[in-house]
Amino acid sequence: MKTTTPIQTETESAITCDRCQANCACGDAGWSETQSIEFVAGYGSIFGDGNTVAIDLCQDCLKQTLGQWLRVTSHPEPTKWPLDNENDN
Numbered sequence: 001m002k003t004t005t006p007i008q009t010e011t012e013s014a015i016t017c018d019r020c021q022a023n024c025a026c027g028d029a030g031w032s033e034t035q036s037i038e039f040v041a042g043y044g045s046i047f048g049d050g051n052t053v054a055i056d057l058c059q060d061c062l063k064q065t066l067g068q069w070l071r072v073t074s075h076p077e078p079t080k081w082p083l084d085n086e087n088d089n
């Protein structure tokens with residue numbers, strides 16, 4: 001017989017854009033378009049060896065700050081499964 005103990009977990013419920021301070025709660029329209037960058041700087045980095053660098057940006061700030069360098073490509077239509085064509089008459 002196993003005995004269990006409930007544990008408390010955390011999940012993101014809101015993200016605040018570090019540039020414009022816009023707050024986006026989980027489920028809001030912009031939630032999935034908020035972008036986060038986080039990495040640990042390596043040896044010789046201008047950010048300092050071993051330092052963590054992080055930023056959260058809403059889609060507007062991402063485009064305004066990095067837009068001219070972003071590589072934005074469209075994706076082709078997804079391939080249809082054969083069963084999807086059976087009802088196309």
Ligand SMILES: [Zn+2]
Binds near residue numbers: 020061
């Ligand atoms: Zn923003």
